[in-house]
Amino acid sequence: MIECKNITKTYKNGETETDVLKGISFTINDGEYVAIMGPSGSGKSTLMHILGALDSPTSGTYFLDGRDVSKLSDDELADVRKNKIGFVFQSFNLLSRATVMRNVTLPLLYSEVPKQKREMLAKDALTSAGLEEGRWNHLSNQLSGGQMQRVAIARALVNNPSIIFADEPTGNLDSKTGEIVLDTFQKLNEHHAHTIVLITHERYVAEHADRIIHIQDGLIIEDKENSAKRVATLHHTHETT
Ligand SMILES: Nc1ncnc2c1ncn2[C@@H]1O[C@H](COP(=O)(O)OP(=O)(O)O)[C@@H](O)[C@H]1O
Numbered sequence: 100m101i102e103c104k105n106i107t108k109t110y111k112n113g114e115t116e117t118d119v120l121k122g123i124s125f126t127i128n129d130g131e132y133v134a135i136m137g138p139s140g141s142g143k144s145t146l147m148h149i150l151g152a153l154d155s156p157t158s159g160t161y162f163l164d165g166r167d168v169s170k171l172s173d174d175e176l177a178d179v180r181k182n183k184i185g186f187v188f189q190s191f192n193l194l195s196r197a198t199v200m201r202n203v204t205l206p207l208l209y210s211e212v213p214k215q216k217r218e219m220l221a222k223d224a225l226t227s228a229g230l231e232e233g234r235w236n237h238l239s240n241q242l243s244g245g246q247m248q249r250v251a252i253a254r255a256l257v258n259n260p261s262i263i264f265a266d267e268p269t270g271n272l273d274s275k276t277g278e279i280v281l282d283t284f285q286k287l288n289e290h291h292a293h294t295i296v297l298i299t300h301e302r303y304v305a306e307h308a309d310r311i312i313h314i315q316d317g318l319i320i321e322d323k324e325n326s327a328k329r330v331a332t333l334h335h336t337h338e339t340t
């Protein structure tokens with residue numbers, strides 16, 4: 100469970116101070132599918148970095164599963180990032196000249212998981228992310244954008260994290276391919292009970308979630324159930340996108 104209270108973030112560059120987050124409070128329960136929506140520059144990525152324990156707030160408190168993240172030791176933080184949280188980014192961030200398998204097993208390299216088990220977990224993650232088996236040994240730069248994003252989702256899933264943060268995951272994809280990726284998040288939420296936090300500047304994308312937190316200029320202007328939930332009707336079993 101994510102609980103943040105009055106989170107602020109101020110960036111200082113020399114003399115200039117920019118207040119990016121101005122007091123953000125909300126709770127996200129386990130198993131929710133939430134979109135954080137707002138225009139470019141509204142502070143979405145800044146907020147995601149804080150929620151993902153990659154950055155700390157200037158003030159306010161952030162509790163993750165009942166633990167104050169600001170009080171965690173470096174080891175505990177590393178453990179949270181490794182085991183509790185998966186990230187998916189707009190630009191996929193894959194190793195382009197490594198195979199799909201290598202990209203997906205990478206997060207397990209520094210764990211004590213034996214090699215065979217790593218491959219098994221990677222295969223499960225790739226299956227959940229909807230990438231067909233024929234691509235698993237391709238180099239990631241031989242894939243389409245939609246396939247790359249599915250590899251990135253598999254990489255985020257391989258540690259079986261409870262929460263997936265996706266920052267503009269459809270930003271580099273055409274709308275049909277974006278829809279397939281959104282369908283994947285829907286399935287992960289529905290069938291595997293992952294908490295999904297989907298970050299987007301597009302209402303159309305946000306409407307795939309069950310709840311929309313709307314932020315503008317570093318403040319929440321609306322936080323409510325999404326009554327216009329969109330469900331992708333696409334089936335991606337044999338998609339080549
Ligand atoms: N490291 C930084 N230093 C200074 N300003 C930053 C930094 N990161 C982001 N900002 C500023 O914070 C604002 C919000 O950025 P961001 O969180 O990336 O917004 P969004 O993801 O909603 O587009 C922007 O005006 C951006 O220029």
Ligand SMILES: [Mg+2]
Pocket residue numbers: 143144145266
């Ligand atoms: Mg952003």
